[in-house]
Amino acid sequence: MPALVFDCDGVLADTERYGHLPAFNQTFQEFGLPVRWSDSDYAEKVKVGGGKERMKTLLTPDFIAAVGLPSDPEALDEQVARWHRRKTEIYTGIIAGGQIPPRPGVRRIAAEADAADWTLAVASTSAEPSVRSVLTHAMGPGLAARFSVFAGDIVPRKKPAPDIYDYAVDQLGLDPADAVVIEDSRNGLLSALGAGLGCAVTTSAYTGLEDFTGAWLVVSSLGDPPPEAVTTEVLSDPFGSRPRPFVRLADLESLRAAAGAK
Incomplete structure (x- = not known):
């Protein structure tokens, strides 16, 4: 068949430009992260498969230290998972609103x-x-x-x-x-x-x-x-x-x- x-x-x-990008940026704002991806920034981020994986591109040693994130890999993964769960909630709300x-x-x-x-x-x-x-x-x-x-x-x-x-x-x-x-x-x-x-x-x-x-x-x-x-x-x-x-x-x-x- x-x-x-x-x-x-x-x-x-x-959905990338009008759903995922604003959902990522709202998530960063809610968690107090000093990050806002521009449209040109996100044009590069979409080349990375997966939302959590895109978030992990932020995790340089300097960023981890500046934001006060845990250095333990397992704890860091848990934090990214929390960000991503919230991002998914925001994104599904955008879709449900019928704007795209x-x-x-x-x-x-x-x-x-x-x-x-x-x-x-x-x-x-x-x-x-x-x-x-x-x-x-x-x-x-x-x-x-x-x-x-x-x-x-x-x-x-x-x-x-x-x-x-x-x-x-x-x-x-x-x-x-x-x-x-x-x-x-x-x-x-x-x-x-x-x-x-x-x-x-x-x-x-x-x-x-x-x-x-x-x-x-x-x-x-x-x-x-x-x-x-x-x-x-x-x-x-x-x-x-x-x-x-x-x-x-x-x-x-x-x-x-x-x-x-x-």
Whole structure:
């Protein structure tokens, strides 16, 4: 059975700039940390997989001493975990407020896949409560219930390691040749490719200039028909699929067939 596997942040909604970044900064403020990430700062931080891992980039010896953090590694991990739990609460509140719209085409193409009896899943190394909140917001409760969710710390290594996709393939009993992944970043693409999965990319706020060599297709978004009428801009199309004016499930199926025949 074919499977359509979405990343979460940047794919289901453009959550990094408008959700995660303000949630990190509010967390830093609440904990009295002398840190506020700018948009350009965060453009670098998103290259680090995982929220706790991004927070840990702060933990230089000088920062630990200046803020009065514990030097014991276990106690320091516990402190970062407290920051991250609060950050997740703030972030899920932002999502619940409905301020960040789903990205074009994600609900439409997931509904097409569900109607065609494709397996639906999300594979993300963000915290599971965050992923589920975005999934429900983007898909609606009914369609979201059709998804398997693989998220958070269920694997030892974050993207670009293939662990989360290896885990999803194993749990779903998939043949990797039957899966199509939708990602938005180079780290996500490398993770999918490392697990032997084909991947289409929809670029997002921080990823438009990244190297997507190996992707089956790179587009500005999946697009939507009227009344939304969001047209897909094709950025790379090595298999000549030419999705116009938006990406359909049939386009993803043709990519899967073309890659299999290669």
